[in-house]
Amino acid sequence: MLAEASPIRVLVADDERNFTQVLKMELGREGYVVDVAVDGREALGRLGASEYDVLVLDLKMPEVPGMEVLREIRSWEAGPEVIVLTGHATVATAIEAMKLGAYDYLTKPCKTEELALLVRKASEKRRLLRENLRLRARVERSEAFPQIVTQDPAMRAVLEMLVKIAPTDSAVLIQGESGTGKELVANAIHQRSKRRDGPFVVINCGALQETILESELFGHEKGAFTGAVAAKPGLFELADGGTLFLDEIGEVSPAMQVRLLRVIETGRFFRVGGVRERLVDVRILSATNKDLRKVVEAGTFRQDLFYRVAMITVSLPPLRDRPGDIPPLVQHILEQQAALGRKTVSPEALDLFMAYPWPGNVRELQHVIRRALILAPTDRIGPEDLPLDLRVRPGLLAPAAPALPAGPLTTLQELERQHIVRVLTEVKGHRGRAAEILGIDPKTLYRKIRVYRIPDPRQPGS
Numbered sequence: 001m002l003a004e005a006s007p008i009r010v011l012v013a014d015d016e017r018n019f020t021q022v023l024k025m026e027l028g029r030e031g032y033v034v035d036v037a038v039d040g041r042e043a044l045g046r047l048g049a050s051e052y053d054v055l056v057l058d059l060k061m062p063e064v065p066g067m068e069v070l071r072e073i074r075s076w077e078a079g080p081e082v083i084v085l086t087g088h089a090t091v092a093t094a095i096e097a098m099k100l101g102a103y104d105y106l107t108k109p110c111k112t113e114e115l116a117l118l119v120r121k122a123s124e125k126r127r128l129l130r131e132n133l134r135l136r137a138r139v140e141r142s143e144a145f146p147q148i149v150t151q152d153p154a155m156r157a158v159l160e161m162l163v164k165i166a167p168t169d170s171a172v173l174i175q176g177e178s179g180t181g182k183e184l185v186a187n188a189i190h191q192r193s194k195r196r197d198g199p200f201v202v203i204n205c206g207a208l209q210e211t212i213l214e215s216e217l218f219g220h221e222k223g224a225f226t227g228a229v230a231a232k233p234g235l236f237e238l239a240d241g242g243t244l245f246l247d248e249i250g251e252v253s254p255a256m257q258v259r260l261l262r263v264i265e266t267g268r269f270f271r272v273g274g275v276r277e278r279l280v281d282v283r284i285l286s287a288t289n290k291d292l293r294k295v296v297e298a299g300t301f302r303q304d305l306f307y308r309v310a311m312i313t314v315s316l317p318p319l320r321d322r323p324g325d326i327p328p329l330v331q332h333i334l335e336q337q338a339a340l341g342r343k344t345v346s347p348e349a350l351d352l353f354m355a356y357p358w359p360g361n362v363r364e365l366q367h368v369i370r371r372a373l374i375l376a377p378t379d380r381i382g383p384e385d386l387p388l389d390l391r392v393r394p395g396l397l398a399p400a401a402p403a404l405p406a407g408p409l410t411t412l413q414e415l416e417r418q419h420i421v422r423v424l425t426e427v428k429g430h431r432g433r434a435a436e437i438l439g440i441d442p443k444t445l446y447r448k449i450r451v452y453r454i455p456d457p458r459q460p461g462s
Contacts, residue, residue: 011037022112148188166192180316181316181361199241204247
């Protein structure tokens with residue numbers, strides 16, 4: 001995991017210069033990156049400008065005493081762990097320092113081996129606390145993403161592409177209609193990447209106002225605006241070492257596009273109301289239900305940002321273009337929703353599924369099946385358990401047949417046969433749908449097809 005590979009950063013704050021140089025040398029030998037501050041004011045300045053895992057702090061310092069430094073950083077969100085050093089140890093100061101959040105307390109002179117061990121333990125605690133912050137941001141997201149179910153050649157080509165691009169750190173733009181599974185694909189990329197042990201953080205850019213989106217992405221400091229009663233890390237910070245998925249990126253305002261471009265290019269940003277620059281290592285995945293190139297041509301989306309987020313573009317076909325995926329998807333969703341009842345889908349209902357164009361794609365299919373599982377009175381879902389727009393759709397049939405041409409009159413049976421052939425042709429041979437339109441029982445339709453010897457319009461040469 002990327003966070004574990006980075007060295008532990010330590011700030012030693014002490015006014016005894018010889019002592020600090022010894023600590024810097026000895027801790028450096030342990031592989032730590034060590035900086036030095038000679039008083040409390042310099043310590044606060046360094047802590048505000050850079051991020052440290054551990055602060056080794058002397059309580060007796062000029063300018064700003066160590067205890068004041070401790071009180072100040074106590075209010076910081078995810079500040080460094082503090083190890084207090086002093087040559088004036090008393091029980092009272094030890095207890096006060098621990099109450100203010102110090103990780104531990106050592107007296108001078110101290111053994112560097114003991115201090116080095118404490119630094120390592122303190123840094124581990126801090127990194128665990130940061131990971132807890134990330135996990136909190138993931139509570140709303142299901143950790144058990146379903147497997148991508150497909151038999152369609154176009155979707156299989158997409159999966160083959162994902163296998164190639166997932167291990168890289170390339171930015172990926174996922175395009176597709178609403179409900180095609182863009183977040184599912186983004187998660188699949190993350191799970192197959194070298195960042196899979198890091199966080200996968202999701203935000204819908206189109207669902208939030210600009211000011212709220214800015215605060216969510218970049219975080220804010222206490223008092224940055226009305227209602228900011230405490231500092232809050234943004235999603236870029238919470239996604240550090242992992243993946244940030246920007247859904248509906250085409251809805252982002254021009255002003256926000258500028259901020260996104262900078263952080264994507266440099267990994268650096270400021271919280272709202274903040275003066276301390278922050279550095280993150282995040283892979284960006286984006287999604288849109290628009291043709292983002294056309295949005296760029298229209299001048300409402302920055303071309304430079306487009307090239308940053310669309311190093312690789314993945315296009316997901318709509319469900320209506322891959323009807324062969326409907327039967328396995330139906331079975332998969334039935335198994336997923338088994339808690340609502342174990343039921344099957346009748347052939348007639350499946351015919352309706354196959355004939356319907358699914359404007360809401362897989363998400364709509366999930367909703368329809370979930371509804372049917374709740375409402376179907378038996379363990380078999382039939383046409384009567386489906387929404388009306390699946391069973392009767394205005395405009396499905398061609399315009400009414402013209403008047404019969406002049407010529408010999410035909411029998412009523414021949415007229416009925418011609419009408420059944422016409423309806424079957426319109427619904428591409430789906431008998432359950434044809435029965436609904438004709439207003440007869442499917443069994444009656446099947447019998448008439450046999451009697452009239454009506455060929456299946458889906459079969460070549462029929």
